[in-house]
Amino acid sequence: MPTILLAGNCRFFFYSLEGNEPPHVHVERGDDVAKYWLSPVELAESHGFRSHELNRLRMLVIENRSSFLEAGHAHFGD
Numbered sequence: 001m002p003t004i005l006l007a008g009n010c011r012f013f014f015y016s017l018e019g020n021e022p023p024h025v026h027v028e029r030g031d032d033v034a035k036y037w038l039s040p041v042e043l044a045e046s047h048g049f050r051s052h053e054l055n056r057l058r059m060l061v062i063e064n065r066s067s068f069l070e071a072g073h074a075h076f077g078d
């Protein structure tokens with residue numbers, strides 16, 4: 001699970017063995033988790049985060065989308 005961004009107390013990361021899903025990033029903060037698709041950026045699922053937190057996380061994903069995609073291509077080799 002390579003970490004690609006730490007923002008406050010949130011960790012953005014990939015799982016190494018996720019099959020053939022479209023590009024996405026996971027976010028965790030303690031027991032709170034979320035998953036965002038990267039193309040286009042939209043929430044795939046979440047548990048524990050409040051709606052205003054999800055909005056803030058979505059903005060972070062949008063701001064870092066290019067680096068997330070680059071990190072994913074480097075990690076997964078596609």
